[in-house]
Amino acid sequence: MYLSTTVPKPHREFFITPIDKNSPTCWRVNLPEKGRGSTNQSSDYRVCQDAGEWSDSCGGGGGRRRHSYWSSQGVPSPPSLPFIGHLHKIVTVTNHRWELLHELYIKFYQEKCFGMYECFNPVLVIRDPDILKNLMVKDFSHFTDRRPVGDQEGSLMNEMLANKTGEGWKILRSIMSPTFSSGKMKRMFPLVCQNVQTFIAACLEEAKKNDYINMKDKCGRFSMDNIASCAFGIDCNSQSVEKSMFAENAEGFFAITPLKALKFFLMILYPKAFNAVGFKLDSHEILFFQRIVDETVKSRESAPKRGDFLDLMLEARGEANNDNTSVKxxxxxxxxxxxxxxxxxxxxxxxASAIGFCTHLLAKNPKEQERLRQEVQDLVRENEGLTYEGVMEAKFLDACVMETLRIFPPGTLGERICTKTYRVPGTDITLRPGDLVQFPFYSLHRDPQYWKDPLQFRPDRFMGENKAEIKNFTFMPFGMGPRNCLAMRFALMEMKAALAMLLLKVDLQLVPGHEEITIDHSPIVLRAKHGIPLNMKLRKTTT
Incomplete structure (x- = not known):
């Protein structure tokens, strides 16, 4: 099955259980307790195995029509539950969306695609790489947008590039693209290297005090420092400070509370309802970041340039002339x-997760680690130091990073919204405006049809002729097409600089009993549940 995860014990506020093991169509919904000493209330619902054939008490004619959307087009789809469609495994905290997609990816292994329902919303999951190429690149004009975000017009969420749609996205993307050019990344490289040096020093200091280093924590602090420095223009010092104001507000922003989970659920599945009840995702943490940026923008009028992300955006805005006010x-x-x-x-x-996973894989594969170290040492000798060009052009370093992203893709899936009626090539499926299409990156990356021994760490897959033989659209750690990850070059620079500088200083070794990583039950990003324990041995020579 190529999915090795340990699922934590669920903490359910409500859950769904079968009433009769011999009757898979009958379920009980257990509602939360109303007060101390009260008993759980439960209601019985009868669910027909056919996704579109509900009993009247579970949705009536409207339900039948809505959950027969795919069957009417001959698209295979697993049985769904009333009202929630195929989200029941997420509701019951048994897995998350990428895990559910992976289970169905295996179940429908002979199919090019399969259908799902997020409540009443139809979702088409594409398994076939050739169809993916059409949707993401060739016929991009039919899939220009991502899922709509239910937040008020003008809110910070709606101003983000990832949430922009139509012409607004196109204009902002064209403005932002030059800020991630190779030349601009080269300007940021010294900032990244400073944070890497702090990261390595913190790792070595912890190695003196403890039996092992938790690389998940250290990589997270490095990533936090890098973003604070390169995006917000401030020094966060999270490696030396237990919890800075920046880190505290970032953690608060990412923390999942019941109210925030409800807001997120409504925002994603029912954006109109989200707006109707007046919910907003903007929080006091957002106001904190807004204040930082406002103050930094004002200070940049007289302060020297840092070459960070804010500088680049200010330059883009400043270069707009009177005849081109779109940037302004x-x-x-x-x-x-x-x-x-x-x-x-x-x-x-x-x-943070990608760097942590890569250090674990290199510790687990010492021959590959030594081979990578040798490449980096050669680069340092040739260039009289570690340069941006050397790091980005190092072939085996790139192969190790790519193989890590294949096995542990931080972004496990992608999605687009159909914006114009579209006939899926090679099928009888017609997508209509508003239909959601999903791309199972995690599953494609681990499919033995495309990757021999997919769970094995083999960087040579991405070297020379092997790299040329990789089937297109089976490896997409940063997405594909016009809406791929704009900051891909920056992310790779962070990962490669951190790994190269780290291996010059230390040997990475596994901690006994921690040879395998347990994946966290995270809704979005693939990350280690119990941290990434490693030992580090300081090297006598660094060149």
Missing amino acids: NVLKDKAMVAQCVLFLIAGYDTV
């Missing part, structure tokens, strides 16, 4: 705050 109109102060917060959302956990 789009990159207002609030929009710049939104892109900085997006930098935090998209880059914090993803980069």
Whole structure:
């Protein structure tokens, strides 16, 4: 099955259980306790195995019509539950969306695609790489947008590039793209290297005090420092300070509370209802980040340039002439705050997890670790130091990072919204505006049809002729097409700089009893549940 995860014991506020083991169509919904000493209330619902054939008490004719959307087009789909469709495994805290997709990916292994329902919303999951190529690139004009976000017009969430749609997305993307060019990344490279040095020093200091180092924690602090420095223009010092104001507000922003979970659920599945009840995701943490950016923007009028993300956006806005006011109109102060917060959302956990996973895999594969170290040492000798060009062009370093992202893709799936009626190539399926399409990156990355021994760490898959033989659209750690990850080059620079500089200093070794990683039960980002314990041995020579 190529899915090795340990699921934590659920803490349920409500859950669904079968009433009769011999009758898989009959379920009990247990509602939360109303007070101390009260008993759980429960209601029985009868669910027909056919996704579209509910009893009247469970949805009536409207339910039958809505949950027969895929069967009417001959698209295979597993049985669904009333009202929640195929979200029941998420509701019962038994797995999350990427895990559910992986189970169904295996179940429908002979199919090019299969259907699902998020409540009443139809979702088409694409398994076939050739169809993915059409949807993500060739026929992109039919899938220009991501899932709509239910937040008030003008809110910070709606100002983020990832949530922009139509022409607004196109304009902002064109403005932001130059800020992630190779030349601009080279300007940020010294900032990243400073944070890497602090990261390594903190790791070595912890190695003196403890039996092992928790790389999940150290990589998370490195990622936090990097984002604070490169996106917000401040020094966070999270490696030396237990919890800085920046880190505290970032953790508060990412913390999942019952109210925040409800808001997120409504925002994603019922954006109109989200707006109707007046919910907003903007919080006091957002106000904290907004204040930082506002103060930094004002200080940049007289302060020397740092070469960070804020500088690059200010340059883009400043270069707008009188005949081109689109940049000025789009990159207002609030929009710049939104892109900085997006930098935090998209880059914090993803980069930290990727670096942590790679250190674990290198410790587990000492021959590959030594081979990578030798490459980095050669680069240092050739270039008289570690340069941006050397790090980004190192072939085996790139292969190790890519193989890590294949096995542990931080972003486990992608999705687009159909914006124009579309006939899926090679099928009889017609997608209509508003239909959601999902791409199972995690499953494609581990499919033995495309990868021999998919759970084995083999960086040579991404070297020379092997790399050329990888089937297109089976490896997408940063997405594909016009809406791929804009900050991909920056993320790779972070990962490669951290790994290269670390291996020059230390040998990475596994901690006995921690040879395997247990995946966290995280809704979005793939990360280690119990941390990533490693031993580090300081090397006598670094060149």
